[in-house]
Every structure is written in structure tokens, then in C-alpha cells.
Amino acid sequence: MNMEEVELKCPVCRKMHVVEKKVDIIECRGKMVAVVRDRHGWRLMEVSTISEKQDSELDRQWGYYEG
Numbered sequence: 001m002n003m004e005e006v007e008l009k010c011p012v013c014r015k016m017h018v019v020e021k022k023v024d025i026i027e028c029r030g031k032m033v034a035v036v037r038d039r040h041g042w043r044l045m046e047v048s049t050i051s052e053k054q055d056s057e058l059d060r061q062w063g064y065y066e067g
Helices: 052-062
Strands: 005-009 016-020 024-028 031-038 041-046
Touching: 005 041, 016 024, 016 031, 016 041
Parallel strands: none
Antiparallel strands: 005 016, 024 031, 031 041
């Protein structure tokens, strides 16, 4: 593991994955997992698809409305 890689616990398979320190998408057991950096450091987060209704609700909550 070089300086540009980090070992992170996967929320899908609960094992460790070695990933590059960059925002990226990987696949584990057929599911998409995002490599992200936030206030807690580098993490793996499972990506889920939301419906149009959920998307509209999030836009409403975040104050974004296009219309």
C-alpha cells in the first residue's frame, strides 16, 4: 500500500478494501460503493438509487427548486 492508498472497511461485505485516496466508485458483491472524504476522513459508503419523488423531496428540503 503506497501513500496514495488507504484501507477502508466496506459497508457491503464488512471486509477491508485497499482504494486510492480519491473520490471514486467501486463495485463490491454487485453493489456500487463510493470512496468519499468527509469530516470523518476517507470512508466507503454504499450508493443507493432514489426515486423521483425522493429526489424532489430532497430538493424541497435543501431549498433547491427548478421551475
